[in-house]
Amino acid sequence: MDRHQLHDLIRAFLREDIGRGDLTSEAIFTDDQIGMARLVARESCVVAGAEAVAAEVFRVQNPQITPSRAVADGSRVNPGTVLLAVQGPVADLLKAERLALNLLQRLAGIATLTARFVERVQGYPVRITDTRKTTPGLRVLEKYAVRVGGGANHRFNLTDGVLIKDNHIAACGSISEAVARVRRVVPHTIRVEVETDTLEQVRESLACGVDIIMLDNMAPAMMAEAVRMVAGRALVEASGGVNLESVAEIAATGVDIISVGALTHSAPACDIGMDWDGHEVDVDPPA
Amino acid sequence: MDRHQLHDLIRAFLREDIGRGDLTSEAIFTDDQIGMARLVARESCVVAGAEAVAAEVFRVQNPQITPSRAVADGSRVNPGTVLLAVQGPVADLLKAERLALNLLQRLAGIATLTARFVERVQGYPVRITDTRKTTPGLRVLEKYAVRVGGGANHRFNLTDGVLIKDNHIAACGSISEAVARVRRVVPHTIRVEVETDTLEQVRESLACGVDIIMLDNMAPAMMAEAVRMVAGRALVEASGGVNLESVAEIAATGVDIISVGALTHSAPACDIGMDWDGHEVDVDPPA
Amino acid sequence: MDRHQLHDLIRAFLREDIGRGDLTSEAIFTDDQIGMARLVARESCVVAGAEAVAAEVFRVQNPQITPSRAVADGSRVNPGTVLLAVQGPVADLLKAERLALNLLQRLAGIATLTARFVERVQGYPVRITDTRKTTPGLRVLEKYAVRVGGGANHRFNLTDGVLIKDNHIAACGSISEAVARVRRVVPHTIRVEVETDTLEQVRESLACGVDIIMLDNMAPAMMAEAVRMVAGRALVEASGGVNLESVAEIAATGVDIISVGALTHSAPACDIGMDWDGHEVDVDPPA
Amino acid sequence: MDRHQLHDLIRAFLREDIGRGDLTSEAIFTDDQIGMARLVARESCVVAGAEAVAAEVFRVQNPQITPSRAVADGSRVNPGTVLLAVQGPVADLLKAERLALNLLQRLAGIATLTARFVERVQGYPVRITDTRKTTPGLRVLEKYAVRVGGGANHRFNLTDGVLIKDNHIAACGSISEAVARVRRVVPHTIRVEVETDTLEQVRESLACGVDIIMLDNMAPAMMAEAVRMVAGRALVEASGGVNLESVAEIAATGVDIISVGALTHSAPACDIGMDWDGHEVDVDPPA
Amino acid sequence: MDRHQLHDLIRAFLREDIGRGDLTSEAIFTDDQIGMARLVARESCVVAGAEAVAAEVFRVQNPQITPSRAVADGSRVNPGTVLLAVQGPVADLLKAERLALNLLQRLAGIATLTARFVERVQGYPVRITDTRKTTPGLRVLEKYAVRVGGGANHRFNLTDGVLIKDNHIAACGSISEAVARVRRVVPHTIRVEVETDTLEQVRESLACGVDIIMLDNMAPAMMAEAVRMVAGRALVEASGGVNLESVAEIAATGVDIISVGALTHSAPACDIGMDWDGHEVDVDPPA
């Protein structure tokens, strides 16, 4: 994640949540009233973004806030674990609190779910990847959380990967014509992937030398047959309706990649809260 | 929703998903290949954003796309219902498809969940509201979906509402001091709300004339007691751990407002897909 | 005022005044020629923005500029008082000078005029507020100056307050219908205000439980009658043609709020200049 | 004024005033309720920006608004004159009203004051110009209004004009050294101006061939002497404390330019209001 | 090229060249003085961007300008060929002229040079690609011109391609370790490329299954040896000091890709001018 881009994103999100200021806190706290708080896991999870995102939210809100004790990304933690401690002006801690939690809960949720998928396929030489079914505006963060959870990323957007789907094939008349047209204009640094529904399409894809063959919504037995057919001449990706129950059986078919939309569109947020240490607060009334 | 702001948001989201262009579709389709597709509900839901958001996504991507047959916001639809039809250059339909679906699924999900909460409290003079637990960057859209689902909005951000919490009270020494400080600087157009954990705090809040008393995580019996104590002299808001099971019992206590974080942070996306009508596509190869 | 938003504003204003650079000063001064100057009140005024705005203008222009001796906001000062001292590269002092003065003169002007209105109503339990008649682009600063001068703010924009005017009433057929429609969609955190021209409208407003009743351009006697009629069941706001001559009489009617467009649209700028201490300047010619 | 830049400015100003929407009007009006209104002069003035600015505000808010009957810039009008008529969705007319009036009142005020200065010097071959004492963020508009009022513009910013002041001269040791340093780096398309306080400085400036000599706060007799001394070899600009009473006497000294800060920093806003034609409004309640 | 992004770019470039307006043309032309002009090739070239870029510059400047007769991208034209005709307000044609020419000359220059490289390797199954040595801010346009000229694009930026260089190898201790680390985190949709200086490195790269082997500054004989060694198991890219004289010999070695920095960093601009048809101009003086 690029520092400048992350900061721009955080500033926009803070502005959304804060507006022109926190009416309540600014009426009550002066700038020199310092507080301390901890972001604490309320349930077991795989941490993602404590230092890289949540701590940055506080720093962007006010560089005088000092984050500490950030748990490393990818750590598995138990309920009650402090994921991040923050110290600084109370009003700024309050202004950053909601956004830091919203982001951290979501990213930890994605990392945790990803880790569960990865566990299910342990032992198989397969990678679990995300899709483009991410939250608008948060893709760079959500794909980061997938990596933290042990998964890998699929293409980031429509420019840095090629996926020939049924519409494209229909418009060209054949897979080979579609692949030929794409090859002509696509940088040689990018692999060409074709979405297939049938073994016949797998065969046609192989014949024209595609790099990645996506098996779309195939039954495991058919996937296994496709993998045998490909025999290492292309990467094979399973896609469509993958869940925690089915993923191991799919991995057993020998596919190289399993892409899972649920990693980002259906990961439940982790329960993470912010506990205040009130004793640090200077309760002298503001002048 | 402001037109300029919505378009800016959509442009940023399209840029995230498309990058500099759709390598695959631009290699295959020419600008004059026209297609037609339908966004179709795969499950029952309350529609939110078919015209106001999804259709705009397509229009922003290319003003030559013609959306039609948009289902009105708030409609309850059955599986198979066409929520929006779009016609235009195939490459642009493909570029806008993912974002339009991502947004529509999420907004319909929120409206649908909100409607379920609203149904549960039917007959009670209570309003179901959202919270600030929205997706960063999407608050204006998600709060719109809550209204579409029959709910109401709580404050949008920290500037347009006052909520005095335990930190504020602790820093001031008492609720009355906190309220006094806030009243001095807050526009008279904005109500002052205090978060209470005990009936003693409710009493203290009433004594200093707060406008809204939030009952935070109280048991229903205690809420009912608080409502009796308030006796119409302030609005009473129930908050904390509200779910579909508990909401009716809470409404029965006589509170005026029930705020529900789950409306936005836990609404499952509705299953909505895009079906293509292939026959419209001109399959002549591009020159 | 949010730090990020203030800095963005200042950067835009500096760019307007400086363009791509100060042709004259950059031809003459090197970066290591240090100067010192003082912003000095040329007339009596209430200070607003010496530290919060003018000092920030200099810091944004060049973080190496050290502002000092800033007079606290709200101070009443005599002619000759130093409001802010600045030390740093001469070329940058010259580039920031015009903007710092333009803003400080305007904000002090608003605070000074506000303070005069507030003085006139001393002893009455009334608040003097601003309106939306602010300078485009400067609202957040001008409303800050009103608070500094002892006034309070009315709604910031059309989103964070409700004001039902004659057009709205005409379109609905009645005040009660207008209020009902608005209540349905407005967050419970925001009070509903109605603009009234007659006592009949005041009565109708009261009957439908509006929170704030604006008396628009009424004569003092009529205002007093309206206040009696309301009897504490709503806030009462006087509006329209208020000036320093009339404000005390209006306050005497018992209204809670007097909104005064003149605070921002007609406050004469305070005369504040920048005096240079030439002896600090290194007059060695640049290499 | 560049169309793109003007629209960006207007969008920013509308966003400031409207926020995320007009709570009141959106609750009451549907998009198909059409209204008509007129911006009407309440006092005599020179019009500036009726078509170029106010009409654009309405068009930017909603392209479906049709402005008409715009009075030409520079026209002198009597009280009651319609400066602009607008027709379109009522909610959008209400959203744009405040900004359109705020800008038009200010620009007409500047044009009107400028015209008064210009009248006072009629018959003298002198131009009345503005200064950099403009409202931050509005310079391009305010300088436009000065031209509309019959005045001319001084440099727009520190990049497109050279003005050597006492600080610069002190740092260089002499006017000639300051001029020499500036000439070396300044484009030949830009004239070099020097600020002078004494006739000796005028002589020195002439000797080193400056293009414009500013007479800063000189008495009229001394100005006349300076003009004789210059004898057409440079442009002569009078500056400092010019007002409607003194301007004719200054013009009589023979100076070429009189720059007047008051044109922009002290022009009282013209009284312009918006009158609604209620009969056009469809009062059917929204569905 | 994305329409929104292209327009944003053009608007920024127009603002750079025009500033706040064209002092000269706005003083002379009224909006209704219409002119006609033609962009004409002064030398033979391959056209790139007549419609896609130059015509857009005019449209963005003023939508009332009508471009016509745009020569198709990739066309080879002789001196005197009209590449684009434009008709519209003279002042706007003058404002857009410089930018349209600057861009068209540069893009045609790149396309023309690319076409010369492509011709030299005709008959060889090799693709000529660009590099990251593009003009800052213009990469998307310059890479487009390369494709128009018959070349192909290398990776667009550091995110959408992998190139392991000597620094990376040194830091890892070996090519295989570097490749292993990269493979773990890179999307499977992106090929891994390694820069090699020796045949030993080519061998090591092959052994760990890299997808693309770059031969950096190797002599043709050594390249040929490398190609034999690779034997189709990876793509082979020649890089470093390629010019029109050497490119055919390099192609003859059997490499798959030849990347040429000169395509973008050293392409001479094509000589293209704008001829006016003065008879269309209405010479009536403006009112």
Place this chain on the structure above:
Amino acid sequence: MDRHQLHDLIRAFLREDIGRGDLTSEAIFTDDQIGMARLVARESCVVAGAEAVAAEVFRVQNPQITPSRAVADGSRVNPGTVLLAVQGPVADLLKAERLALNLLQRLAGIATLTARFVERVQGYPVRITDTRKTTPGLRVLEKYAVRVGGGANHRFNLTDGVLIKDNHIAACGSISEAVARVRRVVPHTIRVEVETDTLEQVRESLACGVDIIMLDNMAPAMMAEAVRMVAGRALVEASGGVNLESVAEIAATGVDIISVGALTHSAPACDIGMDWDGHEVDVDPPA
């Protein structure tokens, strides 16, 4: 060059080149792996932008990078000279390398070519200036390089200079009418320039008191005649087809300014590379 504007430019350019991150370097280097490198001239050149631009690129990419040993702008250096040394995190050095080199090579190229033109006219009281034929988006940097090379700048854009061309004259009917119209609206701080093709036009321009007369594409003898005719009553600028061969002869005609488009549109980039000092790199594998 304004610091804020330069940083905004650099951030945009870095984003173009880096995208969302450097896939390769981020996979291999940890943040605490520090490297050192030198930007070295591979050929003789006049340095421009080592400190002002290239060092800033590295600082913007990561403030932890320490640039040092920057060669002063305007220095003539031999091949092998270190122009800038940089030390910091290796991954960030690699991310900034390409942009720093692209800019430095281009700016040094312009300064070097400008210096060659300036040398050719040594002894003549003439200034060599640039034109508007700069790279879109880079004008402020390229014009800076021209000054570094000993040249001067012509107008920056269409707002800060006046140039009356044949279109303008044709539309007005005569030079004198064109000049009159322009004089009326142009600030007195800006000189008026007229483009002339014939001695008759020179005479007409003189007669109406223009400040600068451009001789467009005249033969040297004709230029000399024009200079005699003008006799110091206006600045004389030679323009059109100036090159290193012709420039001295043109200077000998006595013109005051020679404007040369080639300075910016045809300056070959200087060969500057980045040499790494590998021994500084910590080769411990990342944890």
